[in-house]
Amino acid sequence: MMPGGVIAPWLLALVAAATLFVVMLDLGMVMVPGEFRWVLRRPALMARALFAVLIAAPAIVWAIAETFELPRSAQIGMMLIAIAPGAPVALRNSMSAGGHRAFAPALQIAIAMSAIVSMPAWIAGLEQYYGGAAAVDPRHLARQVVAAQLLPLALGMVVRVGLPATSLRLEPLLHRTGSWLLVGLLVLVLVDLYQTVIDAGLRVAAAIVAATALALLAGHWLGGPEAATRTATAIASASRNAGLALLVATLNRAAPEIVATVLAYWVISGMTVIAYARWRRHRAIAMTT
DSSP: OOOTOOOOOHHHHHHHHHHHHHHHHHHHHOOGGGGHHHHTTTHHHHHHHHIIIIHHHHHHHHHHHHHTTTOOHHHHHHHHHTTTTTOOHHHHHHTTTTTTTTHHHHHHHHHHHHHHHHHHHHHHHHHHHOOOOOOOOOOHHHHIIIIIIHHHHHHHHHHHOHHHHHHHHHHHHHHHHHHHHHHHHHHHHHHHHHHHHHHHHHHHHHHHHHHHHHHHHHHHHOOOOOSHHHHHHHHHHBBBBBHHHHHHHHHOOOOHHHHHHHHHHHHHHHHHHHHHHHHHHHHHHHHOO
16 A cells, blocks of 8 residues: 555556546547647747746755755655656646647647656756665656556547547547546545645645745746646646656655655645646636636
């Protein structure tokens, strides 16, 4: 079981895998490949967004962890998940909060591909800073990225283009199923990790909230003049991929305290991002009425 966990690991893994596959498949079915031309005409915007996600956000987490003078295990755990970008659920949060319909999916795909290079580079740097012996094989990262994100996303896009009538029938069902699976996964995670989050302590929790808020601010600022691209960049910047972080932790036999911090960060940061997404959604609705 996870540190402090009470739910069977196989059940959590099954629900998480099903949730991510359905959510990404659903998102693929609502994408219009031709919309990506809008992104290709704005390379500077994509460059700023990737900088916010891959460089600015981890740097913010490092600065916050140092400022709060957190224990070494907490610092390493926070940095481990900070360098793991591309949370699959971030795209759904972004789209529901008014994120740009062309830019948000393109950014998600670019982040997923970039993580295969950025994570080993960050790990090499952190290994020197913390004096450890961490490493990760990019092939492990690539397999997880493809299986959890790119494959279902591509499958959804293929169904939309090749079988448009089927896509129209399936998409509402997939959307409802994904929503219910997300609720079920959230309940299981909160039950399983409640003690882990409590054990993290107020100082670590405050540091996670501060780091997430600043990552949201950085992404919002770097996301360009349009509200929709700002929302997409902010959510992508603050949303980190716990699956990739736990993969690296497992491969390097990380201490339980480090894994516990990763999980606490995932829960607390996720709640902070949801609060921002709700605010952006209400603002987007207000602007259209």
